[in-house]
Amino acid sequence: MVKPMEGLIEEIRSAYATIGIRVELPVTYGTYYQLACGRCAAFLGVVGDKLLPGQIRTILSEQLDLYTAGLLGCPCGYQKEQVKAVDPGQFLSAAVPDH
Numbered sequence: 001m002v003k004p005m006e007g008l009i010e011e012i013r014s015a016y017a018t019i020g021i022r023v024e025l026p027v028t029y030g031t032y033y034q035l036a037c038g039r040c041a042a043f044l045g046v047v048g049d050k051l052l053p054g055q056i057r058t059i060l061s062e063q064l065d066l067y068t069a070g071l072l073g074c075p076c077g078y079q080k081e082q083v084k085a086v087d088p089g090q091f092l093s094a095a096v097p098d099h
């Protein structure tokens with residue numbers, strides 16, 4: 001049996017990897033994970049693991065425009081570059097294993 005939390009953090013990790021963000025080690029008892037720029041490793045915040053399956057991609061897909069506009073992400077511009085290559089529909093559909 002796969003532990004739900006491990007599956008979920010892998011899902012979060014892969015969703016963030018798509019837009020050029022690394023999910024690092026947990027900061028508070030496995031509840032929050034640090035986010036770091038995939039290129040320069042700058043600290044970009046934290047993400048909680050109390051999400052529902054599929055939710056992280058929904059959240060991130062709503063933020064894609066903000067990353068494109070440079071309002072979110074690292075000042076080095078790495079996420080902006082990565083997000084340009086992301087197809088929002090495809091990004092979102094990768095979210096839902098079997099609904």
Ligand SMILES: [Zn+2]
Nearest residue numbers: 037040074076
């Ligand atoms: Zn950066």
